[in-house]
Amino acid sequence: MNDSQYHQLVDDAFERIEQTMDSDDFDIECDINGGVLTLEFENRSKMVINKQEPLHQLWLATKFGGYHFEWHETEQQWICNRSGNEFWTLLVESITKQSGETLSF
Known part of the structure; x- marks a missing residue:
């Protein structure tokens, strides 16, 4: 994958x-600043998703x-390199666990 393809996938x-x-x-604030997306929940906790360009x-x-x-x-998916979990599944589970909000992408 080249840099352009990587950036398009993350974007x-x-x-x-x-x-x-x-x-x-949802009572979830979403802020994108450069290569960092921050979710802030009603309970004031945060979740951060960010690009790691050198590693793609x-x-x-x-x-x-x-x-x-x-x-x-x-698989056409983002897969965790340690657990083997798929990004969207883990994101939904993490949001539910951290905020109590149930959503789907």
């Missing part, structure tokens, strides 16, 4: 998250731990 993910937060009735990874930092995802072309 698509960020846009999907932002649209979900904007389109539904997407990182997720939650109250309960950090995760590093790599793009798997064959």
